[in-house]
Amino acid sequence: MHDGELLHRAHPPVAHGGGLGAWATIRRGHLGDLCVIPEPTAGSVVTAHAGALTFRLEIRGHAAHAAMRDRGVSAVEKFAVVHAGLQQLEEERQKDADPRFWGERYPYGLSIGRVRAGDWASSVPDRLVAEGRYGVRLGEPVSVAKEAFEARLREICAADPWLAEHPVRVTWVGGAFASGELPAGHRLLPLVLAAVADAGGGATDERAVAAGTDLRQYVGAGVPTLHYGPGDLHLAHGPLEKVPVAAVVTAARAFALLTLRTCGVR
Template sequence: MNELTELLSELVRVPSVGGTAQEAGIQTMLADWMRDEGLEVDLWELPLAKLTALPAFPGMEVPRDRAYGLVGRLPGTGGGQSLMFNGHVDVVPPGNLSAWADDPFSGRVEGDRVYGRGACDMKGGLVAALLAVRELKRARPRGDVLVACVVGEEDGGVGTYGLLERGWRADACVIPEPTGLAVVPANAGALTFRLRVTGSSTHAARRTGGVSAVEKFLPVFAALRELEADRNRDVDPLMRAWDTPYALEIGTVHAGDWSSSVPGELVAEGRYGVALDETPQQAKAALEAAVAAACAADPWLAEHPVTVEWWGGQFVPARNPNPALTDALVAATGVTPEQWGAPYGSDLRLLAAAGIPTVQYGPGAIELAHAPDEYVPISEVSAASATLARLAATHCA
């Protein structure tokens, strides 16, 4: 347990925010750990220019000059099925530092918890996978066991996309994302969008002579809330664990350029949930229609319609295509875990699209991810690691 805690704290202390030098640097650290453990290591620089130009590239929301892929391989003795553990090393920014009780990257250990940005999402799960592979060195299953450490999961999936483009495959995959030790065989999708609202600027002292873009955004925002409600009334049984499995939220709003002027433009960016078995094209059409209807009902917006742009990470929904993997993972837990579909996008959709049956299972509560004072229970990391080792011993035998 001490070794688990030390490794997890060490990784949390690396501020591997997406797009930073530390996102690349942590891959080198992990490659060294793998080599010390006797794994075969493939560490390579991702060909970003080539990847981003491919038609199926899943999008990227932060600039990267350099990024690395990393796979550690425990070779099997021959004849068994292979299994991949896929974990992302990038974390989201800590946000408002005053909301944290401590340094966001402290890796502080308190009781059964390791605190810090990324502890839950998902360095705890990554450590569970690494220590599972270490445990498997004694048993040496017949099939290969892989640990893929990927970058850019939080903003599109460039790491896993690059992993697949390099040719890495497995017969099955587990992503140890924070699921609270529930088994998650499906993900909703998520699209990133941008709205541009046009107003007419003038001096604020004579505001009635202008048209506020902020005011004209309000009916559009109301229409989006109505759209969200409609899309969450009748959902797939896997998604009924959530009150709003296909959430639609405006994350940023920027308007105007001077405090005493009527704002002539507003730009809003948001995140839009895509339902299981829905195509991104269908989801986009629904949002664009809702925006168009709101514009048609307003004389100004009818003449100056809001534009919709689709940019950044584009997460399609996905299901594990092989129920046998889900059943095997459930059996490996040794209990009767909860099963549900995740309301967020993940790299599951890229792996499943490549023909690799994939399920999520890992330590930590998703509610703690991206939040101040993020933490992961050490006991859950240990339990997840034991489950992954048991699954690999059976699957790869």
């Protein structure tokens, strides 16, 4: 890319806590005509990803001595009501998911990752704070995803006498990833598929992943982007995370071929 072309690129969307490193790099003008992100794809080529938002729920109860718990309202028990309602929302949001999410039960998963409640084992807890992760559907604006979550939370509270008078408070905190995808029909996909095959990776397939990624940052900046890299994303962030050396070699060869073929090197 010529330096002058950088002036004509659209500014990427703000990262909002997710992918800030990539966002800052893009803002400094480090762009290109094409981009391949080498995150683990287990041999597939990933052209789309769901988004992900981080939320915090604050649920109020009424404290009482545990020996007379019926005189109190347990925030933990009210959280159970909320959690059941959110699980139903999760199931509904998986319907008609993009077929590139094959093999994923929850392309747009909703998961509670942390719960804190109570001050003493022998008292009814009057406050609970839960934090979790909420999937954004492919092509769904973040604002629409948030409203769907908040609307369901209002319905859950309205159906419970205590929560109707003491509604759950939701705030959006931490990482925020919009969904993203390579423009349909873009030449980058067949170029990468050919490079992988010629590098010894064999025939591969196109798919989407349920995790938020930096793909949407580069696409938002006008750079067609996809993922291909060694390793399996299902093992990421866990005790069994590993990357086969042979897959690293294949990916390196594929990247070299792709570079030669797209940059005009003779």
